[in-house]
Amino acid sequence: MSRSVQFGLRVILAGTFGYAALAKIADPAAFAFAVDNFGLLPWPLAAALALYLPWLELVSAVALFFHRTRVGGLAIVTALSGLFALALASALIRGLDIACGCFGADGRPSLAWPLIRALLLLAVGCWLLIEERKQPSGVGRATNESAAYDGEKVS
Amino acid sequence: MRSMFPPPVVWLLAVAVLPAAVAAWLHPHAPAWNREKAGVAEVGAAWVAERHAAALWVDARSEAAFRRDGIAGAVPLNEDKWDDLMGGFVAAWRPGAVVVVYCDRHCNSSQEVARRLRREMQIDNVVVLRGGREAWPEGAR
Numbered sequence: 001m002s003r004s005v006q007f008g009l010r011v012i013l014a015g016t017f018g019y020a021a022l023a024k025i026a027d028p029a030a031f032a033f034a035v036d037n038f039g040l041l042p043w044p045l046a047a048a049l050a051l052y053l054p055w056l057e058l059v060s061a062v063a064l065f066f067h068r069t070r071v072g073g074l075a076i077v078t079a080l081s082g083l084f085a086l087a088l089a090s091a092l093i094r095g096l097d098i099a100c101g102c103f104g105a106d107g108r109p110s111l112a113w114p115l116i117r118a119l120l121l122l123a124v125g126c127w128l129l130i131e132e133r134k135q136p137s138g139v140g141r142a143t144n145e146s147a148a149y150d151g152e153k154v155s
Numbered sequence: 156m157r158s159m160f161p162p163p164v165v166w167l168l169a170v171a172v173l174p175a176a177v178a179a180w181l182h183p184h185a186p187a188w189n190r191e192k193a194g195v196a197e198v199g200a201a202w203v204a205e206r207h208a209a210a211l212w213v214d215a216r217s218e219a220a221f222r223r224d225g226i227a228g229a230v231p232l233n234e235d236k237w238d239d240l241m242g243g244f245v246a247a248w249r250p251g252a253v254v255v256v257y258c259d260r261h262c263n264s265s266q267e268v269a270r271r272l273r274r275e276m277q278i279d280n281v282v283v284l285r286g287g288r289e290a291w292p293e294g295a296r
Contacts, residue, residue: 032186033186043193059170072163
C-alpha cells in the first residue's frame, strides 16, 4: 500500500479521534454521564474515564504524525476503537436507548451508526498496524525496543 | 543494548495522565466523584426531539407557570407540592419511558426534582432539559 494512502488513513484516524477528544474535553461532566449511561462502570470510574479518555485520544491522534510515536498512537487508537465497538454492541444487545457520547454529550440516539464507525476505525487501525509491521522501522522495531527495555536479549 | 525509554504506548498512556489530572482539579465542568453530587445528566432539545414520543415531560416550575406555557403532555411536579402532584406523575409514567424534567432557563428546580425522582422513585431514566422551557420550541409537540 502506498505511503500516501497510509498517510491519508492516519489523517482520517487522527481527525476523528482529535475532534472527538476536543468535544469531550470541553465538558467532561457531560461525557461522564454518557459513559455512565452504558451501565458498564461504577460512577467514580466513569468520572475518571471521562477525564482521562479524551486526553488519551488527543495525545494518540497527535502521535500519529510523528515517526517515533506513530506505532504507539496507532496501537492505542486501534485498541480504543475495539473497546468502543464492544461497549456499543453491548448497549445495542441490551436494548439501551442512550446517546453514544462519542463526540460529547449530545448526539443522535441511534447506536448503530457509531458501532459501524467504530468497526471501520478498528479495521483501518488494524490494517495500518499490519502495514507498519511490514516496514523495518515499524512495529517490529517497536517490539524489539520493548523487549530490550524489559531486559531481554534481542537478536 | 538496553533502551533508555519505555515502549511508545506506555509513555503515550502516561502523557495523557497529566492534563487529565489538571482537568480534574481545575476544569469548571469536571465531574463530581460522588454520583449524588454529580446531579442528573442534562440533554439538549435536539436529543429529546429524537425520542420525544417515548418521553414523559415533567414541569418542575410553579403550577402557574405550567398552566401558562407548559409543554403539551407534560405533568407538573415541583418540590413545593411534591406529595399533591405525585399522583399525576405516577399516573402518566410508564416503565422504560425517558423522563425529561425542565424548569426555566436559569433555575435549579429541574435538577432537584430529577434527583428526587431518582432517589425516591428509583427511576434511573431521568434527564434534565438544558436551557429549560425556552429551549423547547413552541408548538414542537
